[in-house]
Amino acid sequence: MKLYGYFRSSASFRVRIALALKEINYENIPVHLLNEGGEQYKADYTEINPQQLVPSLIDGEAVITQSLAIVEYLDAKYPGVMPLVPKDxxxxxxxxxxxxxxxxxxxxxxxxxxxxxxxxxxxxxxxxxxxxxxxxxxxxxxxxxxxxxxxxxxxxxxxxxxxxxxxxxxxxxxxxxxxxxxxxxxxxxxxxxxxxxxxxxxxxxxxxxxxxx
Ligand SMILES: N[C@@H](CCC(=O)N[C@@H](CS)C(=O)NCC(=O)O)C(=O)O
The missing domain is CATH 1.20.1050.10 (Glutathione S-transferase Yfyf (Class Pi); Chain A, domain 2)
Structure with a gap:
């Protein structure tokens, strides 16, 4: 998996917590939100995330944006390790x-x-x-x-x-x-x-x- 994120981004922080709780290894790809007017606006990143926001997760062919969608995707894919949405x-x-x-x-x-x-x-x-x-x-x-x-x-x-x-x-x-x-x-x-x-x-x-x- 690859995570496009930014260290200070709280939405990226949410996904990093979920990945760590579920003990999933991933490649971290920084998108600097301030340098050069914001790397989130670059054309190649906009292809990944049309909202020009971080985070974005790549899992094989799947591209997922919106941190809560990503966290729920990880939770559904790895339900046995630290479930994050209770069954009740x-x-x-x-x-x-x-x-x-x-x-x-x-x-x-x-x-x-x-x-x-x-x-x-x-x-x-x-x-x-x-x-x-x-x-x-x-x-x-x-x-x-x-x-x-x-x-x-x-x-x-x-x-x-x-x-x-x-x-x-x-x-x-x-x-x-x-x-x-x-x-x-x-x-x-x-x-x-x-x-x-x-x-x-x-x-x-x-x-x-x-x-x-
Ligand atoms: N609802 C989105 C929010 C994503 C978001 O707003 N990310 C911020 C960082 S926490 C961002 O990329 N900001 C860039 C900007 O405002 O230009 C999510 O949960 O993924």
């Missing part, structure tokens, strides 16, 4: 509920191209851009902190790692990088601390990628 349909819905709250509702508001548009086209300054970033993280995390009250223990779903943790940890990692105040989210922080002690999460972390600056 209520728990599966809860895992997806948290994952989608992050991947559909927080991350798109704060993606690189959104921040670049705010700054470049709409001419907002860095302070306003950061206020925007913090607002969407805090709005999303306030809801997720409540949701977790229903299911969490050491992980989002009790003592079982799932798709929810695969999405939550990269979002927390980025929120910390952008200096968001997370003190109102003790459940989220406890799960983050716990996951970041796990070998798969350490292996997948941005600073441990070959393209980390």
């Amino acid at each position: 349909i209520w728990l599966a819905a809860k895992a997806r509920q948290i994952a989608y709250a992050i991947a559909c509702d927080i991350h798109p508001m704060n993606n690189l191209r959104v921040l670049q548009y705010l700054k470049g086209e709409l001419k907002v300054d860095d302070e306003v851009k950061n206020t925007w970033y913090h607002h969407w993280v805090l709005t999303g995390f306030t809801a997720i902190e409540k949701m977790l009250g229903e299911t969490c223990d050491q992980y989002c779903l009790g003592d079982q790692l799932s798709l929810a943790d695969v999405c939550l940890i990269p979002q927390v990692y980025n929120a910390k990088r952008f200096n968001c105040d997370l003190t109102k989210f003790p459940r989220i922080l406890a799960i983050y601390e716990h996951c970041m002690e796990h070998d798969a999460f350490i292996q997948a972390a941005p600073e441990n990628q070959p393209d980390a600056g």
Whole structure:
């Protein structure tokens, strides 16, 4: 398998966690999102991912984009190693509920191209851009902190790692990088601390990628 990604990309981080949890070897192909105006816009990469976003997974003839589609593909292909979508349909819905709250509702508001548009086209300054970033993280995390009250223990779903943790940890990692105040989210922080002690999460972390600056 080949993974096109970027060390700081939280969507790539999700896929790296899933690959590490499932102990799948893969070739890492960096796509630098800033160099030369962004390598995601190059014609050869656009052939792979028409959305000009990372990650993209190549598995033989299969080209798969969208991190959650990739994670669910890996989970279906390797169901015996660290299942990420629970068999129980209520728990599966809860895992997806948290994952989608992050991947559909927080991350798109704060993606690189959104921040670049705010700054470049709409001419907002860095302070306003950061206020925007913090607002969407805090709005999303306030809801997720409540949701977790229903299911969490050491992980989002009790003592079982799932798709929810695969999405939550990269979002927390980025929120910390952008200096968001997370003190109102003790459940989220406890799960983050716990996951970041796990070998798969350490292996997948941005600073441990070959393209980390
Ligand atoms: N929903 C997509 C989001 C992918 C995405 O937005 N990736 C970001 C990095 S985390 C990206 O490639 N940004 C490039 C840009 O904004 O130009 C997924 O989950 O794969």
